[in-house]
Amino acid sequence: MANSLSTNNSNRNSNRSTTLYRQVAAELASDIEQGVYLAEQKIPSVRKLSKQLQVSISTINQAYALLEDQGLIRAKPQAGYFVRKGANDEPVPPPLSQGGQPKAVTKTELINHVLENVNQKTNVNLGCAIPDHSFLPYRSLQTHMQKVTRFNMEEVFDYQFSPGLESLRTQIALRMRDVGLRCHADDIVITQGCSEALHLCLSSTTEAGDIIAVESPCYYGFLQMAKLRGLKVIEIPTDPIHGISIDALKLALEQWPIKVFMVNSRYSNPTGGRTNSEKQQHLVELAKQFDCQIIEDDIYGEMPLDNNMAVPEGKEAINTVIKTHDTDDRVMYCSSYSKTIGPGLRIGWCIPGRNKKSVIQAQRFSTMATSSLPQLTMTSYLQNGHYDKHLRSLRQRVTENIKLFSQAVQHYFPKGTRLSSPSGGFILWMCLPDNVSSIELLHRAQEDSIAIIPGDIFSNSDQFKNYIRLNCATPWNEEVKQAIARLGVIVEELSIAND
């Protein structure tokens, strides 16, 4: 904009000052239209733009007043002018999903195909749900790691057998009190990330041919684990904001001998939806009534978005997990520090309840023990007491990013795109026009070195063929914005081509 105006500079301060403010306004409007400024983004202050364009302050004031009248920007007291979110720009969440019959997992090849593509080096990683290292406390971890290697040589290189380092289990038990769960170090088994925790819990509760229930959509890892154990999977309809349909789950439990219900409690991967305390309670009651077990994956649990941080009241006074309501040890809780501290440490844990013995046995003869140094490093980091402070800043950054990514998607993606409003985690779940294949989009995006995850792998059914998941825990910058713009263009092209 600055350029096009400055070529007209000579005219400006002379005879056409009445039309000049309109010209400024028109070009700002075009910038907004083209996404140079996104919804909720601050535009330059009056003083700054006046200096930039070398026009008078009153001209800029007139231009901004016009834009306000047109509903394109609004003034915030003490803060300046911001691009207004259009009334029809409110994100529309994806619809309630469909359930199905129990069946063997059929997406193995597709899941592996996607992961092999996504793990390749790309310029912009909107694919794997891994926070960029700039979001994680690597400097602090390094200090703790060096401290630990300096003093505890034998502990570092000797085995720390299953169930894992006691001091680490103590730290974890202490933190579990934050979700109203009074457990002890003895109840906890340290694992190789949340992944091993889930795998061990599933191994110790199911046999080939058994049926498990999952949400629709669910983390594709649940499907793959089920496949590896020869299990059948039944999907339960789920709302992208409020989580699973209890009625549908009950119906499924009445019809089928479901052994285990596997769920991302806080917060769903991919929808970012939350199972609230009341629903958690319901789930536990259903599990009791039908004598099945729950495997609760809480890996995003410590990442509520800031708009969800208000102190809840009544039943919600504590940000509970499903296991908080577990009165007879049938919930197997799993989590890890891979999303909030350091994925490469591979430190996760489970609280397997009544299955503790069999989980330890299965671990003893598969991985035997988790590496000692990561366990010691994590203990030292947690004991240090800076984790909560780090979490606060992480949540703030992620909340900001989710806002910026959402705005960019709303701006650049074709009309009809529906978008999740996650309560936690750092991913967006998007429903594209019906005729867009997310697998095609994966390949087209790869040509531009952009990674995304196609929605098709989050279900055994075909209902998410036109969905995608975006990782938003990557620093927001021009390159990321351009990548989202490019995705929008490809989606539009695919939609037209397949029309």
Added chain:
Amino acid sequence: MANSLSTNNSNRNSNRSTTLYRQVAAELASDIEQGVYLAEQKIPSVRKLSKQLQVSISTINQAYALLEDQGLIRAKPQAGYFVRKGANDEPVPPPLSQGGQPKAVTKTELINHVLENVNQKTNVNLGCAIPDHSFLPYRSLQTHMQKVTRFNMEEVFDYQFSPGLESLRTQIALRMRDVGLRCHADDIVITQGCSEALHLCLSSTTEAGDIIAVESPCYYGFLQMAKLRGLKVIEIPTDPIHGISIDALKLALEQWPIKVFMVNSRYSNPTGGRTNSEKQQHLVELAKQFDCQIIEDDIYGEMPLDNNMAVPEGKEAINTVIKTHDTDDRVMYCSSYSKTIGPGLRIGWCIPGRNKKSVIQAQRFSTMATSSLPQLTMTSYLQNGHYDKHLRSLRQRVTENIKLFSQAVQHYFPKGTRLSSPSGGFILWMCLPDNVSSIELLHRAQEDSIAIIPGDIFSNSDQFKNYIRLNCATPWNEEVKQAIARLGVIVEELSIAND
């Protein structure tokens, strides 16, 4: 001895010098009888004993000459006097084992019971096959770990996804050339110790109900892994020195649809026996003929005992593994650095051949990746080039220990005890009198804070109920000697009590 003689000191240099040398000889003989000096152990030099007992050198010379005449000691030129091994002290190896029919694993509870007992703190660990940290290069590992954490922060804390760090896989591929195996980094998958390697290979080749073949006795982990996957196990008779009976394996393959044969190639845990190159070749041919796969556990492979270190000739020119002979990618090779560098790092690997894709898939959805820092530390250590030097000194120490432990067992255990002569590894396998229960021995030994592993858990059958396994990679000292003496006494008591 010194004390009893010194009280007689006043007489000694006066009138009874002719009987004095007999007295010295008698007390030395009693020391040998009581195991103060063990077979092949050096006794004090003439000069030293003369000084110690304050008697003349010629008296000691006379005493030693008498002991030589009695066949109790012998002189080695330039080296001094050594306790002679009695003709009837040659260790008799345990007999060839029995095979059996395929059946489900029944020892799970027993195996877990034993491991829970053995993992408890004891004063003398002759139980788990874990080298004492004084045998391992912890100081050097510490240096590498600190170097790695200082410079590679992002690599250290980010994921190193399956199949693992390429530079580590390159180091491993280079080392595999030592056993005549030309493989590349791409053929290798890094795992959480050898244990995960075995588990993944078994997962990717079998389904519940399948039959696998193992040696009898075999590592109890094989049985437990089979149990966890719902497999049936058939045991193949095995000689404690020369390994598996090829004829018996062939017969079993003709009779049963065996999917996989799992074997400790170099060297058997628990017998220390070795499958020579010719037998390795036979195994591969049989696998081909009957279209089954071999899972080769080579975890003790880099620990031949020094008596087996002579350069072999002809077919044995290279210390091969089974996979060396594999022409159609059906052998799945597994190993780790837990026995030779640092168990707590949990770094193992497999070369899964035709099953590589499914092994990576199974890993991706169970442990996802091995911790990054241990991978980087191990790479740095191996690149440094000191591993071979460390191995040489480790082998020397272990060879010496195996000799000392064997001698102590021969000395302190009741007649009829049969003892392995391991070709490699650092464990002894012993057959006790028929009526001694090794499980009873486990519990009795525990009362004296001594850990052993009862032989009963190395087979699905009952044929090793009176066997035990001893870990010899612990520093040889008076406490260890006393522990072995104590075990000998308990064995004798149990044998008499059950007679």
